[in-house]
Amino acid sequence: MCITRPAKVLALEGDRARVRFLDRGSVDTVDASLVEARKGSYVDIFAGRAVGLISREEAEFKRDLRLEMDRLGAGVRL
Numbered sequence: 001m002c003i004t005r006p007a008k009v010l011a012l013e014g015d016r017a018r019v020r021f022l023d024r025g026s027v028d029t030v031d032a033s034l035v036e037a038r039k040g041s042y043v044d045i046f047a048g049r050a051v052g053l054i055s056r057e058e059a060e061f062k063r064d065l066r067l068e069m070d071r072l073g074a075g076v077r078l
Contacts, residue, residue, distance in 0.1 A: 004044035004051060005066070006059035009037050017050060019043065022063035023070075 007019035010027065017032035031049040042059040043050040054062070 004046045004062070006054065006062040007043055007045050007050075008059070009039055009041050009043060009050075011039060012037060017043070019045065019050070021045070022059055023066045 006022045007030075008022065009017050009019055009032070011018040012032065015031060015033035016029050017037055018027065018029050020027050028048075030045055032043070033049075035043055035050045035053050037043055037050055037053065042054050042056055044052040044054055044062075
C-alpha cells in the first residue's frame with residue numbers, strides 16, 4: 001500500500017519542484033517529471049516524487065486525514 005503526502009508547489013526548475021507538505025509544513029525538493037505541475041498547484045508525493053495532481057480540496061482532506069491518523073496512532077507517524 002502506498003501512502004502519499006499532499007503538498008503545494010512553491011517553485012519549479014526543470015523536472016524538480018520545491019514543495020511545502022501540508023501535513024507538517026516542511027519544505028523539500030522533489031522530482032516532478034511525472035506530472036504537469038505549476039506553481040501553486042497541489043500534488044501527491046510518494047518516495048520523493050510527485051505522482052499526481054490533486055485539487056486543493058483533496059489536498060486539504062488528505063492533510064486532515066493524515067493528522068487524524070497521527071493523533072489516533074499515539075505517536076506512530078506515517
